[in-house]
Structures are given as C-alpha cells and as structure tokens.
Amino acid sequence: MAEEQYAHPGVCLFTVLFKFSALGFYIMCSIFIESFVIQFVVTVFLIALDFWTVKNVSGRILVGLRWWNEVDEQGQSVWHFESLDQQTLETLNKKDAWLFWWTLYLTPVAWVALGIVALIKFNFDYLLVVGVAIILNAANIVGFTKCRKDAKKQIQQFATSTLTSRMGNTIQSAFMSSV
Amino acid sequence: MSGIDRMNLNTSSQSDIDEIESLFNISVQPATLEVPQSVPPARKPSSPPTIPVSAPLLPPSSVSSSSQAFSTPAPAGPTLSTGFGGGPQYNTLTEPVWETLKRDLVRVSNNLKDVVLPNPYREDPGKALRDWDLWGPFFFIIFLALTLSYSASENKSKVFAVVFATLSAGAIVLTLNVQLLGGSIIFFQSLSVLGYCLFPLDVSALVCQVNNTKLFRSLVVLVALAWSSWAAYPFVSTAVPSSRKALAVYPVLLLYITVGFLVLANN
Numbered sequence: 001m002a003e004e005q006y007a008h009p010g011v012c013l014f015t016v017l018f019k020f021s022a023l024g025f026y027i028m029c030s031i032f033i034e035s036f037v038i039q040f041v042v043t044v045f046l047i048a049l050d051f052w053t054v055k056n057v058s059g060r061i062l063v064g065l066r067w068w069n070e071v072d073e074q075g076q077s078v079w080h081f082e083s084l085d086q087q088t089l090e091t092l093n094k095k096d097a098w099l100f101w102w103t104l105y106l107t108p109v110a111w112v113a114l115g116i117v118a119l120i121k122f123n124f125d126y127l128l129v130v131g132v133a134i135i136l137n138a139a140n141i142v143g144f145t146k147c148r149k150d151a152k153k154q155i156q157q158f159a160t161s162t163l164t165s166r167m168g169n170t171i172q173s174a175f176m177s178s179v
Numbered sequence: 180m181s182g183i184d185r186m187n188l189n190t191s192s193q194s195d196i197d198e199i200e201s202l203f204n205i206s207v208q209p210a211t212l213e214v215p216q217s218v219p220p221a222r223k224p225s226s227p228p229t230i231p232v233s234a235p236l237l238p239p240s241s242v243s244s245s246s247q248a249f250s251t252p253a254p255a256g257p258t259l260s261t262g263f264g265g266g267p268q269y270n271t272l273t274e275p276v277w278e279t280l281k282r283d284l285v286r287v288s289n290n291l292k293d294v295v296l297p298n299p300y301r302e303d304p305g306k307a308l309r310d311w312d313l314w315g316p317f318f319f320i321i322f323l324a325l326t327l328s329y330s331a332s333e334n335k336s337k338v339f340a341v342v343f344a345t346l347s348a349g350a351i352v353l354t355l356n357v358q359l360l361g362g363s364i365i366f367f368q369s370l371s372v373l374g375y376c377l378f379p380l381d382v383s384a385l386v387c388q389v390n391n392t393k394l395f396r397s398l399v400v401l402v403a404l405a406w407s408s409w410a411a412y413p414f415v416s417t418a419v420p421s422s423r424k425a426l427a428v429y430p431v432l433l434l435y436i437t438v439g440f441l442v443l444a445n446n
Contacts, residue, residue, distance in 0.1 A: 041325065
C-alpha cells in the first residue's frame with residue numbers, strides 16, 4: 001500500500017492556515033500595528049474565516065461530518081448532525097482526520113492561554129477578541145463531537161444489522177451445504 | 180460435493196454484499212433526498228458498495244482522491260443540484276465549496292431583504308427569519324464600530340471596543356429578555372433579527388461622514404432610527420404575549436436610540 005499522504009492537502013492547508021494566522025496575528029500584532037481597531041478587526045475576521053472553513057469545508061471533506069440548525073414549521077429549533085455512511089467513512093484518509101481533530105481541540109486551549117495572559121496584563125480590550133475566538137471554536141467542537149457520536153451510533157446499528165444477517169446467512173449456507 | 184460447496188461459498192459472499200445493500204436501501208429513509216436511480220452504484224470488486232445513508236451517491240474514490248479540494252467538482256454527476264425543492268440543507272455533504280459559499284451569501288442577502296425592506300405583503304413576520312444566520316449581523320456590527328471609530332477624533336480604539344461590546348452584549352441581553360418574558364423566539368433567530376435591523380443605522384453612520392452639520396446628522400439619524408425600530412418591532416412584538424409587548428419592545432428601542440446617539444455624538 002502506498003505511504004499515507006494527505007488526501008486533501010489544500011483543505012488541510014486552509015484549515016491550519018486560518019487558525020495559525022489568527023493566533024499568530026494576535027500575538028504579533030502589537031509589534032507591527034499601532035491601532036487596536038485594525039488588530040481587532042483583522043484577528044476577528046481571520047477567526048470568522050476559520051470558523052466558516054472548519055464548519056463548512058474541512059468537516060465535510062476531511063471527516064465527512066456536518067452540523068447545522070434549522071427552524072421548522074412550528075418555530076422550533078432543530079439541530080441536525082449529518083455524517084457520511086459508514087463505508088465511505090472508513091475510506092477517508094486517516095492523516096486528514098488526525099489533523100482535523102487535533103487542530104480542532106488544540107486551538108481553543110491556545111486561545112484560553114492567551115486569554116489568561118491578557119487578563120494578567122489587564123488588557124480587557126483584547127479579552128473581547130479572545131472571547132470571540134473561544135465562542136466560535138467551542139461551537140465547532142460541540143457540533144463536530146455530536147456528529148461523531150451520531151456517526152458512531154450509526155456504525156453500531158449497521159454492525160448489529162449486518163452481523164445478524166451474516167449469521168443468518170452462514171447458518172443458512174451451513175445448513176444447505178450439509179444436505 | 181466439494182465443488183458444489185465452493186460454488187455455494189462464492190455465491191454466498193456475493194449475496195452478502197447484496198444483503199448489505201438491501202439492508203441499507205430498506206433502512207435509509209429517503210426523506211431527505213431522492214437519488215435518481217439512473218446512476219447505478221459504482222461497484223468495483225475491491226471497493227465497498229457505495230450506498231447513501233444520509234449523503235448522496237458518493238463513489239469512495241472521490242472522497243479519498245487527491246484532486247484539489249477547493250475546486251472539487253461534483254462527483255460523477257448526479258444529485259448535487261439543490262433543486263430537489265425542500266430546504267437548502269439536503270445533499271450538502273458533498274457539494275463543492277463554491278456552492279456552500281454562494282448559498283451562505285444568498286442567505287445573507289435574503290435575510291437582509293426580508294427584515295429591513297418595507298414590504299406590506301410579507302407573511303407573518305414572526306416566521307420570516309426562519310433561515311437565520313449570524314454573518315450578516317456580524318458584518319454590520321463590525322462595520323458600524325469601524326465607521327464610528329474612524330470618524331472619532333480621539334480614543335478611536337475605545338470607541339470601537341465600546342460600540343462592539345455594547346451591541347453584542349445588548350443583542351444577547353435583549354434576546355434573553357424576550358425569552359424570560361415568556362416569548363417564543365429562538366435565541367439565534369432573535370440575535371439575527373436584532374443584528375439585521377442595525378443596517379439602517381449603518382447607512383446613517385456612513386451618510387453622516389459626508390456632512391458634519393448638526394441638523395443634517397440629526398435628521399439622518401432620526402430617519403434611520405425610525406426605520407430600525409419599524410423593522411425590529413414586528414419580530415419582537417409577535418414573539419411575546421400581548422400583555423408584555425411593551426416590556427419587550429421598549430429595550431429594543433432603547434438600544435437603537437443609544438446607538439443613534441453614538442452616531443450623532445461622533446465628531
């Protein structure tokens with residue numbers, strides 16, 4: 001078997017790019033740019049881009065998961081968690097999935113650390129940025145973790161149903177072959 | 180006898196695959212999509228059968244292929260147009276990136292039109308923003324804060340931070356207010372509405388850049404304020420029981436008046 005390569009290098013790149021540039025810009029911005037406003041807007045813009053990319057592109061293409069919210073006819077809010085069928089899930093590249101989940105979980109940890117730093121330095125303006133980052137990252141984490149749970153449930157159902165049918169089949173064939 | 184056995188085993192393994200397929204076809208509720216049966220499942224002997232569970236027909240090769248992801252064309256043709264009536268979320272697991280982007284942009288503009296533009300024939304406004312999204316409000320808040328900060332003569336960053344924090348916290352608090360009053364609006368929907376209703380104030384802030392006379396600015400801000408309040412009123416008032424309408428509407432008006440003052444006072 002060929003050595004594992006990233007199956008979607010472009011998507012992986014963008015996933016990581018926005019996260020790191022948001023973090024990097026936040027850390028380095030005060031060195032280069034005087035105005036807080038510009039720092040804020042650019043950082044929040046990068047964070048928003050990252051949120052959109054992870055939710056709509058990376059999740060779909062790298063791990064085959066997707067979540068969204070709908071308001072149905074009765075005005076109730078319904079959350080949808082969708083995943084590809086189990087067969088296709090298994091063919092997804094492991095490296096892609098590894099990258100996706102690790103960056104998903106590590107980024108908010110980094111932001112929380114930066115938030116603590118900002119708190120210590122009494123930079124409450126920057127806490128706004130950190131707040132936005134943490135909220136958006138948390139939303140993605142919750143959404144995708146729920147998707148994964150649903151996908152696991154589907155896998156279990158599929159496993160039990162094929163198991164029973166397989167057993168039935170083998171019993172049948174054993175019965176017929178012994179005739 | 181053994182030859183027959185071997186034949187039996189071969190056919191049973193093939194029938195296993197058939198069994199799996201039929202199980203999927205039975206158990207999957209095709210409520211979300213109607214896969215046109217003209218495209219047969221791509222079945223190569225080495226790859227698993229491709230059966231949609233909650234996604235459209237998807238040959239496994241396209242998922243793990245190394246084609247550039249950003250211009251991933253629709254795999255093998257079928258089912259990707261979202262023209263199956265119904266909502267926009269169907270068939271979305273494998274659509275190309277541009278489709279997603281376009282869909283979101285169209286959604287933002289539709290929401291804007293629904294909320295802000297005068298439309299005497301629009302349906303029950305409580306239901307109008309079914310397709311809420313937060314990108315529009317996000318951009319409007321940032322834009323307003325930017326404009327006000329740009330035209331501020333001093334303390335620019337403070338102005339920006341104050342406007343942003345006031346608007347976001349204000350929207351959240353107002354939504355909680357409606358919910359606590361026994362209202363039946365959904366959290367994100369209401370946030371979305373309040374954000375979109377900021378659009379007239381955005382416009383007024385922009386227009387005020389043009390001319391600096393007090394009278395002109397007061398007029399513009401007043402018009403924008405009336406427009407914003409007129410736009411927000413139906414959503415908020417239909418969400419709460421009628422005896423508490425004023426309690427829900429008043430804080431919204433107050434928020435917009437505050438923002439109006441910020442625009443006016445900016446020098």
